[in-house]
Amino acid sequence: MAEPGISTASLPDIVFMLLFFFMVTTVLREQDILVEQKIPAATQLQKLQKKTLISYIFIGKPKNTALYGVEPRVQANDALIQPADIRQWVNQERDMLPEADRGLITISIKADRDVKMGPISDVQFELREADARRVLYASIGKVVKD
């Protein structure tokens, strides 16, 4: 007579498969976020087809207020930068894209919801100057109550 109970011999295989799936699909964060990020919620979210076209810019109150103060700051790549440096940063990001896609560069503005429009519009002004006019206001989904 067969032993009762389910064989768990294949359990390690299943779990390893899950493990590899997660290892392959996830991207480790390459940069430390130096500013606060409470992303606002919205309903009309869109997803971009090509992720490679997106460059991220972070706006918020610095986490390290002793060093950087309490006024909202802009972070691009690894460092906090001045709005005036955005143009140069955009050009660097654009140069990394293949030639045909350069006009389609999209800047994802990841701004904290407590930031005022002043810093945001300064950034948008610089983006216009840099001719990177496609902007994505990063936001999370909101549950709509009907």
Next chain:
Amino acid sequence: MGARKKNRPSQEVNAGSMADIAFLLLIFFLVTTTIASDKGILNILPPKQDPNVPPPDIKVNERNIFTILINANDQLLVEGEYSDTEGLDMKVKEFILNFGNPTDEEAVQLFNGLPPSLKALARRLPESSDDPGEAVVSIKTNRGTSYATYLEVFDLVKKAYFDIYAERVNLDTDEYRGLTGKDDAEVSLQDRGKEGIPMAISIAEPDKLGGN
């Protein structure tokens, strides 16, 4: 050699704890990784202005502009009336589809091609927009307006447009927005939704008063 081995108990490594080890690794990766979300609201900024060339003086009838002002206290002034975000998307929809004075043949055809549910929104008010091709929604903020409020308003205006587009092609708003244009069928759906009703959202330069 072979003879000796027979007498011994089997020499396999106990694999019973393998599942535990793998689970531990799995949970570690689940906890430490964050799935990057690339979702957001897309906005196209206006082209940069040449300081030597004055901005073009475009004559737009006042009734074709739907003005939303947001002050530093996050209060809304919609078309000159104190208001809040409640029902703003409906107001925008009614403004776009007002068809107060469709001037050319195209606008009339556009109206005739609309589904009945959208035709019902055309109230033909003299103080609202002439036709969807002319209508512009303008959002003006203050430097002290909070980003959250601005995004909420921008979101609602986008919702009004997406609602109309989706209704025209018989889709759910979420389904329409989910169209990525990866094949011809999706592109044609997108185009049919948008045709004749451009998404004209103007973001005015914020004024300096009361901000930082």
